[in-house]
């Protein structure tokens with residue numbers, strides 16, 4: 001059975017993973033919106049990096065099923081010594097790869113892989129080492145192998161300069177030093193794939209490292225709805241396995257463990273006793289900050305690999321929509337959204353300044369998200385706003401109620417993300433599917449429409465974003481009412 005670069009990297013993470021991926025794809029989890037958006041990001045950045053070596057021929061097959069034709073075409077262009085080839089495909093020892101960029105210059109071949117991240121990781125080096133293994137196996141004498149990745153020091157000034165946006169680093173020495181390991185791992189993975197049965201492998205930290213496995217639902221299901229400590233997600237993955245190694249297998253055993261710090265111990269006790277804990281006076285004082293002159297705010301944005309505006313660097317936060325609703329006038333919505341005409345972050349910051357002038361307190365779910373977003377914006381106006389105490393002191397983050405243990409629910413064993421808290425407290429109607437159901441879909445709607453010339457299409461898109469944020473605000477309002485009833 002053949003391997004691809006993707007399956008090989010999964011196999012390096014866990015042999016059971018590559019086996020399930022190749023033989024039992026029906027057990028795979030639904031692709032999370034987050035994973036889907038990462039795939040898209042990789043493709044988009046790859047396109048920009050091609051401009052480093054312009055005028056190349058793109059041999060990307062329509063789908064993986066057309067790989068034979070792609071192999072033939074690549075062989076033809078290698079024979080012709082075509083100077084620049086994008087997505088060249090090669091197969092050696094039943095391992096199929098697609099190389100992002102292959103160039104021919106002064107009698108030598110040079111190979112490049114593009115990564116949409118700010119640094120070179122172990123996985124990327126293994127990935128490049130596999131590419132080199134296949135290239136050299138098919139008889140392509142690659143003179144150098146390099147990774148192209150995002151340059152975090154780059155700041156956009158006017159049009160994006162691809163030569164500044166990316167860094168190129170040769171990884172040839174590293175890749176050569178991994179050839180022995182790659183060769184034996186290819187043999188091992190092929191042997192495993194030839195087996196009749198699924199390999200044995202217990203769950204562990206490796207299920208999330210370096211990537212979240214696609215079969216978490218399948219392998220972890222035996223722990224769901226049990227009192228195993230592996231279910232207690234708020235402990236974090238490493239802590240859970242650390243405790244398991246020390247002999248703590250159940251919530252009951254953990255409840256007697258004195259090593260956990262105060263608030264974690266209290267959370268475990270709540271899970272064990274199936275009783276909530278409420279720090280009534282502190283919770284009441286906290287919720288009293290939500291007054292008549294308060295507003296709710298919902299900010300939509302993402303860390304954009306590509307610097308979309310002036311002064312932005314790769315992975316700076318890019319806010320594209322802000323919805324504000326007065327606490328006592330839930331239908332009186334103000335909506336800011338980014339338009340490509342703006343070209344800077346200034347209108348967003350000015351909008352926040354105005355909100356701070358209008359209201360006594362600004363209620364959001366994750367205050368830290370908003371503050372970090374502002375810290376991440378490379379603009380003087382953002383720093384001024386962050387130093388303006390009449391803005392920062394007004395920000396109230398309801399997530400702190402859960403983080404600081406003012407209310408500990410016996411139902412929450414997961415993270416304190418908004419979605420998770422709403423779901424575990426049964427405050428969300430999960431049956432109704434909307435146009436936009438999460439921040440990744442919201443980002444996709446924005447990216448697909450913000451620069452279109454058709455005003456109506458753009459307005460419809462912005463209306464969908466507003467509707468998504470208005471729902472978030474309604475849920476936040478519902479969460480606060482729920483908490484108030486607990487006082």
Ligand code: SF4
Nearest residue numbers: 014016017207213219
């Ligand atoms: S969930 Fe964990 S054990 Fe199961 S296949 Fe994935 S990495 Fe391997």
